[in-house]
Amino acid sequence: MTNLKSAMIIGAGIGGLVTALQLDRLGIKVQVFESVDEIRALGVGINLLPHSVKVLTELGFADELDREGVRTAELVYYNKFGQLIWQEPRGLDAGYQWPQYSIHRGKLQLLLLQEVRRRLGEHAVQTGHHLSTFEENADGVTAHFVSRKTGQAVGSYKADMMIGADGIHSVVRKTFYPDEGDPKYGGRILWRGTTEAAPFLSGRSMIMMGHVDVKFVAYPISAPNPQGESTINWIAELTVPGGMRNRTDWNRRANKEDFAPSFANWKFDWIDVPRIIEEAESVYEFPLVDKDPVKQWAFGRVALLGDAAHPMYPIGSNGASQAILDSDALSRSLQANESVEAALKQYEALRLEKTASIVLSNRENGPEIVMQIVEERAPNGFANLHDVISRQELEDISARYKKIAGFDRDTLNAVKDVTS
Numbered sequence: 546m547t548n549l550k551s552a553m554i555i556g557a558g559i560g561g562l563v564t565a566l567q568l569d570r571l572g573i574k575v576q577v578f579e580s581v582d583e584i585r586a587l588g589v590g591i592n593l594l595p596h597s598v599k600v601l602t603e604l605g606f607a608d609e610l611d612r613e614g615v616r617t618a619e620l621v622y623y624n625k626f627g628q629l630i631w632q633e634p635r636g637l638d639a640g641y642q643w644p645q646y647s648i649h650r651g652k653l654q655l656l657l658l659q660e661v662r663r664r665l666g667e668h669a670v671q672t673g674h675h676l677s678t679f680e681e682n683a684d685g686v687t688a689h690f691v692s693r694k695t696g697q698a699v700g701s702y703k704a705d706m707m708i709g710a711d712g713i714h715s716v717v718r719k720t721f722y723p724d725e726g727d728p729k730y731g732g733r734i735l736w737r738g739t740t741e742a743a744p745f746l747s748g749r750s751m752i753m754m755g756h757v758d759v760k761f762v763a764y765p766i767s768a769p770n771p772q773g774e775s776t777i778n779w780i781a782e783l784t785v786p787g788g789m790r791n792r793t794d795w796n797r798r799a800n801k802e803d804f805a806p807s808f809a810n811w812k813f814d815w816i817d818v819p820r821i822i823e824e825a826e827s828v829y830e831f832p833l834v835d836k837d838p839v840k841q842w843a844f845g846r847v848a849l850l851g852d853a854a855h856p857m858y859p860i861g862s863n864g865a866s867q868a869i870l871d872s873d874a875l876s877r878s879l880q881a882n883e884s885v886e887a888a889l890k891q892y893e894a895l896r897l898e899k900t901a902s903i904v905l906s907n908r909e910n911g912p913e914i915v916m917q918i919v920e921e922r923a924p925n926g927f928a929n930l931h932d933v934i935s936r937q938e939l940e941d942i943s944a945r946y947k948k949i950a951g952f953d954r955d956t957l958n959a960v961k962d963v964t965s
Contacts, residue, residue: 547879547888549573551704553688555676555717557584559650560851560868561710562657562670566604567876569665576702577661580675580693580711584658586651589737589829590766590778592617592751592862593648595641596952597869602643609656614648615765615775618749624919625755626926627813631915631939635751642958647751647764647778649739650865674699676716679707679847686846706885707847708875710868713836715853721844728834731858731908733757734785735833736804737778738825739766744775745816752816753913756920758784759807760913761818779821780859782833783807799830833858835908838901843889850875855900858907863950867903870951871896902949912946915939 552568554561557579565575593601593610601610618638622630636645661669674690677698681687686707690699709717713728744765745752751764760782765775781804801822811818822828836856842849851868874895875888882888903911910917915934923933947953 546571547882547885549705549879549885549888551576551685552706552708553578553686553702553704554708554710555688556580556709556711556715556851556853557654557658557670557672558710558712558851558868559654559657559865560871561708562654562661563600563604563869564708564710564850564872564875565661565665565669566657567872568879569661570604571876571879573879574704575665575669576704577670578674578676578688578690578702579670579672582673582694584654584670584672586649586655588650588654589739590647590764591650591653591865592764593646593653593869594862594866594950594952595636595643595645595954596957597866598636598643598646599957600869600873606656606660610644610646610648613652613656614646615749615768617645617647617751617764618747619751621746621750621752622913622916623752623754624916624923624926625759625811627754627811627815628926628930630919630930630934631943633943639954640958641952641954645862647749647766649766649776649778653865676711679717679720681707681845681847705846706889708850709847709853710850712852713834713856715849717847718839718849718853721841722839725836725839728832728836728856731833731835732784732786733782733833734804735831735859736781736799736801736828737831738822738828740777740779740821740825741770741774742777742821742824743773744769744777748775753916754811754818755782756917757910760916761808761811763816763818763821777821779825781805781808781822797830799828801825801828803830835904838897838904840897841893842897843886843893846885846889848875848889848892854896855904857900857904858911860907860913861903861911861946861950863903863907867900867950871900899951906946906949911950912943915942 551574554577621632675693679688687703762780767776850871878888878892
């Protein structure tokens with residue numbers, strides 16, 4: 546166990562807050578700094594895979610996840626004609642020891658924030674503190690903060706260790722990689738929203754339809770209300786060459802007419818995509834972006850975590866899950882090493898190559914590649930699926946991605962440490 550007494554975390558997103566709880570369990574004094582003045586329940590739905598749910602369960606969140614989220618029962622792929630390609634159980638329904646959850650990102654963040662303040666103290670999270678610069682020496686790390694609104698200095702803080710969990714636009718990462726440049730645009734735009742509607746299929750199903758150029762994803766993130774409607778999280782995705790131009794706001798309100806016509810005919814007996822889009826109150830636009838994997842996360846007493854370390858396409862339900870696994874690996878590494886520097890290097894060794902593999906796999910569409918294969922082989926639909934793609938090929942693609950992303954069922958159920 547290290548003799549680490551204090552740590553600061555830059556960023557109060559999911560990764561940063563879970564890390565704060567992990568470090569607090571080790572008896573480390575933790576201070577979290579967040580750029581925004583007020584943390585609100587922003588965003589839409591995300592998925593938590595069983596290996597990350599295991600970590601959250603160990604932190605005491607099982608009941609809260611059940612209350613706020615939906616236990617995902619299955620994942621189903623369809624082509625653009627609504628023809629079934631692949632269907633597999635998920636979470637407990639697939640034999641995992643832990644559920645898979647679909648949950649509102651903002652609700653999860655506020656749940657974690659509330660628990661950090663309860664366990665670590667009301668002032669453990671300092672909002673309105675945007676990291677400006679930092680310096681490191683043998684005694685620790687000193688960070689300097691400004692107000693993002695005014696640019697005025699708001700103070701400095703010193704700790705034995707600093708974790709950069711400050712997202713895809715990480716100041717910490719940019720300090721070590723000043724010439725990296727902007728995130729890489731993947732050629733597609735995502736429009737995201739939520740709609741109150743009757744849940745489809747099992748009522749706890751996650752569905753994906755279409756192919757690389759035109760895709761729709763939907764899943765419930767709340768239990769049905771007395772009228773039988775759930776909050777349905779959905780994503781409409783289109784190939785848009787040059788779509789990064791003039792897009793400096795990564796979470797901006799969108800016009801439905803920019804994408805809805807591409808889904809006008811996607812009405813089937815089990816889901817009405819045009820209606821789901823039409824009845825959403827607000828829609829937000831995101832470019833599909835990531836960054837190239839880097840060769841180093843740990844720099845003495847400073848390390849990267851979550852999207853600051855491995856920003857990836859939102860494919861395979863991995864963004865939040867991998868940040869949570871980072872926090873677990875960091876905690877275990879601090880317990881296994883006497884020096885902070887050695888612990889951070891072990892953390893890097895546990896996680897860097899694994900997450901790099903996911904980033905690169907997601908660029909090739911991860912497990913969703915089955916939809917593209919079917920589109921290329923049968924662009925006008927099919928009479929018999931297995932004339933187009935064999936069941937073995939489908940099974941192999943699914944199994945291979947689970948291994949890459951670290952949630953192969955039998956392996957996960959058999960081990961105690963999900964990060965090894």
